[in-house]
Amino acid sequence: MSHTHAADLQIDSAMTLNQVGVGCDVRISQLSGPGCDRLRxxxxxxxxxxxxxxxxxxxxxxxCGTRLAISRExxxxxxxxxxx
Amino acid sequence: xxxxxxxPPTIALIGNPNSGKTTVFNALTGSNQKVGNYxxxxxxxxxxxxxxxxxxxxxxxxxxxxxxxxxxxxxxxVAVDALKGEIPGYAKPDMVVCVVDASNLExxxxxxxxxxxxxxxxxxxxxxxxxxxKSGLRxxxxxxxxxxxxxxxxxxANAGKGIIELKQALRFPFPPTPAVAWAAxxxxxSRRALITRLxxxxxxxxxxxxxxxxxxxxxxxxxxxxGWIAFxxxxxxxxxxxxxxxxxxxxxxxxxxxxxxxxxxxHMADGDLxxxxxxxxxxxxxxxxxxxxxxxxxxxxxxxxxxSGYMARAAFLMDGVMAKAGLSGKAFLPLFSSYACAxxxxxxxRTIDSAKERLVTIFVAPWMSCSARLPVYFxxxxxxxxxxxxxxxxxxxxxxxxxxxxxxxxxVARLLRAxxxxxxxxxxxxxxxxxxxxxxxxxxxxxxxxxxxxxVAQAGTIILGLSIxxxxxxxxxxxxxxxxxxxxxSAVGRIGSxxxxxxxxxxxxxxxxTAILTSFAAREVFNSSMAVLFRVDEAESDEKTRSLLRxxxxxxxxSDGTPxxxxxSLISLLVFYIYALQCLPTSAVVARETGSWxxxxxxxxxxxxxxxxxxxxxxxxxxxxxxx
Numbered sequence: 001m002s003h004t005h006a007a008d009l010q011i012d013s014a015m016t017l018n019q020v021g022v023g024c025d026v027r028i029s030q031l032s033g034p035g036c037d038r039l040r041x042x043x044x045x046x047x048x049x050x051x052x053x054x055x056x057x058x059x060x061x062x063x064c065g066t067r068l069a070i071s072r073e074x075x076x077x078x079x080x081x082x083x084x
Numbered sequence: 085x086x087x088x089x090x091x092p093p094t095i096a097l098i099g100n101p102n103s104g105k106t107t108v109f110n111a112l113t114g115s116n117q118k119v120g121n122y123x124x125x126x127x128x129x130x131x132x133x134x135x136x137x138x139x140x141x142x143x144x145x146x147x148x149x150x151x152x153x154x155x156x157x158x159x160x161x162v163a164v165d166a167l168k169g170e171i172p173g174y175a176k177p178d179m180v181v182c183v184v185d186a187s188n189l190e191x192x193x194x195x196x197x198x199x200x201x202x203x204x205x206x207x208x209x210x211x212x213x214x215x216x217x218k219s220g221l222r223x224x225x226x227x228x229x230x231x232x233x234x235x236x237x238x239x240x241a242n243a244g245k246g247i248i249e250l251k252q253a254l255r256f257p258f259p260p261t262p263a264v265a266w267a268a269x270x271x272x273x274s275r276r277a278l279i280t281r282l283x284x285x286x287x288x289x290x291x292x293x294x295x296x297x298x299x300x301x302x303x304x305x306x307x308x309x310x311g312w313i314a315f316x317x318x319x320x321x322x323x324x325x326x327x328x329x330x331x332x333x334x335x336x337x338x339x340x341x342x343x344x345x346x347x348x349x350x351h352m353a354d355g356d357l358x359x360x361x362x363x364x365x366x367x368x369x370x371x372x373x374x375x376x377x378x379x380x381x382x383x384x385x386x387x388x389x390x391x392s393g394y395m396a397r398a399a400f401l402m403d404g405v406m407a408k409a410g411l412s413g414k415a416f417l418p419l420f421s422s423y424a425c426a427x428x429x430x431x432x433x434r435t436i437d438s439a440k441e442r443l444v445t446i447f448v449a450p451w452m453s454c455s456a457r458l459p460v461y462f463x464x465x466x467x468x469x470x471x472x473x474x475x476x477x478x479x480x481x482x483x484x485x486x487x488x489x490x491x492x493x494x495x496v497a498r499l500l501r502a503x504x505x506x507x508x509x510x511x512x513x514x515x516x517x518x519x520x521x522x523x524x525x526x527x528x529x530x531x532x533x534x535x536x537x538x539x540v541a542q543a544g545t546i547i548l549g550l551s552i553x554x555x556x557x558x559x560x561x562x563x564x565x566x567x568x569x570x571x572x573x574s575a576v577g578r579i580g581s582x583x584x585x586x587x588x589x590x591x592x593x594x595x596x597x598t599a600i601l602t603s604f605a606a607r608e609v610f611n612s613s614m615a616v617l618f619r620v621d622e623a624e625s626d627e628k629t630r631s632l633l634r635x636x637x638x639x640x641x642x643s644d645g646t647p648x649x650x651x652x653s654l655i656s657l658l659v660f661y662i663y664a665l666q667c668l669p670t671s672a673v674v675a676r677e678t679g680s681w682x683x684x685x686x687x688x689x690x691x692x693x694x695x696x697x698x699x700x701x702x703x704x705x706x707x708x709x710x711x712x
Contacts, residue, residue: 035512037152037154038151038512038514040152040194040272041151041152041154041194041195042151042191042514042516043188043190043191043192043194045190045194045276045279046276047276047280048190053299053302054306056308057403057404057407058400058403058413058513058515060302060306060400060517062299063190063191064187064188064189064190064191065187065188065219065296066188066191066516066517066518067298067299067302067516067517067519068514068515068516068517069400069413069513069514069515069516069517070512070513070514070515071512071513071514073512074512074513074514
C-alpha cells in the first residue's frame, strides 16, 4: 500500500472519498446526500480522520481504528480535504 | 416506573454491533437466559436474570446491535421499540446499560448520547479496554463519567474483568436520570462537538495510523485474487470437514441404535408392540437422529466463521457476485446459514437494510439445500452408483445438488428483485469489518447446543409421532397373505393407490408418493417413512439397516414388474427434494418475518409447484431422450 503525502493532495482540496488515492489519510470536511444520516450513525462525522485502504466496487476505509466497507455511491457523499 | 416487588426491574443492554454486548450479557446472566420468540411480533430479544451484589433480582434484556436510534433496519427497530417499552411481553427498561468499544469511542459514543437523551438511567460500559490500551489509547473513565453525568465502567467482558464493578453500578435503586448538558438547537452538531471534546479529554489516541494484524490479514484475505482463493478454500474446507468429521460420531450413534434394537428384539415376544417399537419408533427416528453430527458441525463452522470475523469479509467479497442476483453482500450470511437450516437464515435477513432485498432473500433461502435434506440425499445418491464406485463420485453428485439449488435460488432472486422494482428509500452497501479475533468458544458451543437440542426435540416429537402414525397406517387393517399383500390392504396401501396417479408421471409409485406426502411436515421424515413403508427390519447396526433399505429399494418393483427405481426416477426424486419446500417451521418463520401468511403461502405454492414441474420435466424429458 503506497502512502501518498498530504502535499500531493493539496491541488484539489475538496474531493470525495472516491477520488482519494488508496493509502491516503484525509479529514472529512462535509457529508452531503441522502445517505448522510446513515454515514453519521456509522461514525463518518466532520473533522474525523479517515484512511482509504482499498478502492473498487466497494471501498474499504479505516475510521478511528475500525475498518468499514461502503459502496461507491455512499463514498461519493463524503467530502474530504487533505490533512492540515 | 421502577419495578415493584412483584416484577423485578428490567435493565436493557444496548450497543453498536461488534461492541461485545452479548459477551457482557452472558457474563451478567451466566447460563440463566432464554431466547424469546413471540409470535405475531417480529422480535428476537434475549432475556435473562441476574442478581445485584445485594441480592436484588434484575431482569436483563439483550437487544439487537444498532448504530443509532433512527433505525433504518429491522433489528435496529426492534431495539428501539424495546427501549420505548413497545414490545408486548417486555416491560419498559428501568435502566439501560450502553456497551461501547473503548477503542472506538468517536463512533460508539454517538449512540450512547442518543440513549442518555431518552431520559432513562444509563450506565456506560467501556468494553475491550485491553485492546484499546494495547493500541496506545489512554482512557480516563472518571473524566468521561464526570462529563456525561452517568456511571462509566471499564470492562474486559471476555475475560470476566469488570463484571463486579458493573454489578455494583446496577445497585438498586438506580441512579437518577442524568441531565442532558449538551442539549442545543442543533442536536447533531452539539453531540458531535461533545464527542470530539470527550475523546480529546478522555481517550487520547496516538497520532500515527498503525497497521494492525487485522489490516495485514485483510491485505491478503480481501485481495482481488488471493482473497478469492482463500474464500473458496475456506468454504471447501467447511463442507469437506462436515462430511468427513461427522462420519465418526455417526458410527457411534448407529452402533448405539443397533444395540437398542437388538435388546428389544431379544427381550420382547413377537407381536404388534415389538413391531411398533422396532419398525415404527426405532426405524423411524433412527434414520433421522444419525444426522445430528453433521448438523452440529455445520452450525459449529458457521459459528466459528462469524465469531472470528471472517464472515464479514466473505460478505464483502461476495457483494459483487450477489449483485448479479439483484442482492447485496449482506444477503450472503443469511443464504450461507440456510445451508445449515433455513430458519436461522431467514432470521439473519434482519440485518439487510432494504426491505425488498430482505423479502427476496427470505423467499429464496429455502433453496439453499439445508441439512435436513442430507438424509434424503444420502439415501438416494448411493442408489445411483454401483457398489465399488469411489466416494468422490458421490461427492460430485452432492456438489451438483448444492450447485443446482443455489443457482436456481439466484436466478429466482434476480427475477423477483426485478419484478419488485427499486427501493423507495436509498439503501447502500455498508459493512463494518470487525478486527479478527479468537473465537468465543463458550458462546459458539452454547448456540450449537441449542440448535442440536431443537433438532433432537423435533425428532422426538414430530418425527416420532409421524413414524408411529405411519406404522399404524401400514399395519392396520390387518389381513392374511404375504407382506406385500398385507401392505396393499392396509390404510397406507389405499392412500398410496389414491396418490399414485399424481406421482406416476414423475416416475414414483404410491409408496414413494406417501413418503413424500408425510415429508411435507419435515423433509427428513422421508427416510423414516421409506423404512416403515418398505418394511425394513431393524438390523444389528443402523448402517446395515440403511443398506438393507437400499437393497429393498433397489429390488422394489412396480405393479407391472419393472424396477421402481431407475437412475432416471432417482434423479427425478432428487430434483423434487432440491426444490420442494417441505418444512412447516420454515413457513411459520417466513410468515412471522414477512408479517403475513401471504408470502409464506406464495413461497410454499411456488416451490412445491416448481419441484413437481421440474421433476416432471426431468422424468418425461429423460424418457423421451431414451434414458431409463
